[in-house]
Amino acid sequence: MSSQRLRLFTFAAPSRFYSLSGSLLPWLWAAAALLAALGLYIGFFVAPTDAQQGESYRIIFIHVPAAWMSMVVYLAMAGWAAIGWIFKARMASMLARALAPSGMVFTLIALATGSFWGKPAWGTWWVWDARLTSELILLFLYVGYIALVEAIDDVRRADHAGALLAIVGAVNVPVIYFSVRWWNTLHQGATITMSAAPKMQGTMLTAMLLLTFAFWAYAFAVVFVRARAIVLEREHDAEWVRGLALPTRVAARTSS
């Protein structure tokens, strides 16, 4: 009985996660699509032109949500990895591994859109401003984590080493951000900042928030799919996985 309670506490057996996430997925995809459609409609057809930046400001509708997601996902990744390590909760470690590639994709989106936004404003494809540079370093942190866990064959060692690295990274993020801002203000002529964001009118803010929620829903969806893949990869010997196989077993035999 106590082992049951412990399992509940350690965030569900992989089988329970698999079935739960499976039923949630259609709703998540639908929510992502709907919120994105609504947000983009308001962003392009309702929100007015910005006085200073013209139409180019409309890039922030994806740049800012992507940047937020990149940071939130990193913290979530570090948190779940820590839980997996401290409480030996396999599912938590699998979630952490599932979060990493999505976080990296959001970081890439933030960097690319930031670059596109900066070009008309500053004339160059890259601007070494504090936030964009910090975003670049966040990309390095993601790459380091993924490289480390992929290089270790033993699954448990990979999960735990990754957890330690993610925690160290998370603790360092404020220090890194502070030092990059320091660095940015030190050098003469480099007081370029992207923080010259347009004064956000109500409709602009609404569009951005809708797209933020759309990114959230999308992130949940794609991370769940990846986590389900990881569960199947690791637990393929389990009884319940064979139960999954049954309905399609006939199809598999006849198709191969």
Place this chain on the structure above:
Amino acid sequence: MSPSPSPSLFGALFVRDLRLALRRRTEALLPIGFFVVAVALFPLGVGPEPQTLRQIAPGVIWVCALLAAMLSVSQLYGSDFADGTLEQLLLTGGSTTLMATARATAHWTLTGLPLVVAAPLFGLMFDLSPAALRILALTLLLGTPILSLLGSLGAALTLGLRSAGVLVILIVLPLAIPALIFGTGAVAAVDAGQSAGAHLSLLGALLIVTALGVPPATAAALRIAVE
């Protein structure tokens, strides 16, 4: 075997590492060799103009020191891991944190300290002023221990992996960026005629926090790798 009190555990490991390194003297000098070559490449690539060189000097020297330090760090635990000595050390019940600190200190003595001495010489090649050279040496004195500590964490995480060398660099470099910024900022400040006090204080604070926080993390990483 009588249980060793903490100071002598530190001392024993430290002396052992130094002795092992001195047996392979050429290997121990490789990071310095890399540093020399790498630093010399920059004027060749950028051009000999003194003004430009003076500007890029702190950054170039710091980055090359960073890379040189990372090169030798994987050897810290590698051979002990391969022949099982590391497992034995962890089983003795002595403080793993202390062992990690001893290792990092040995690495710093072998790689960091020579860099602190060598770097100002190269600063001369880049036409840095005497005041800037002094600050450069001081920032490296504060910074190279940070690099050794972070490097030892990276080495512990990548223990026994095939691509450990490159992996360590990939993992540690983002974490070393604050030290890089404060270190080079101090030299740039002195070059511009301002005080380096703020930068040095920040670097010092970073050193203290790293020295307190990283060895326990390294110890945890070692236990993860060996389990």
Place this chain on the structure above:
Amino acid sequence: MNWGSAGEFFAMGGYGVYVWGSYGITAALIGFEAWLTLRRRRRALCDALASASSEAPR
């Protein structure tokens, strides 16, 4: 409505390349990620099936 014509919409006041470039890259990255991930799950399920059906039935 902000746009007088479809032409205006695509031109984005001269910033068309940047705006549509951004949205294009975003769509491409997200689409690629979603496709890769769904494919990974499908593969994992097939592999799990294969190893389950290749074992002697209990």
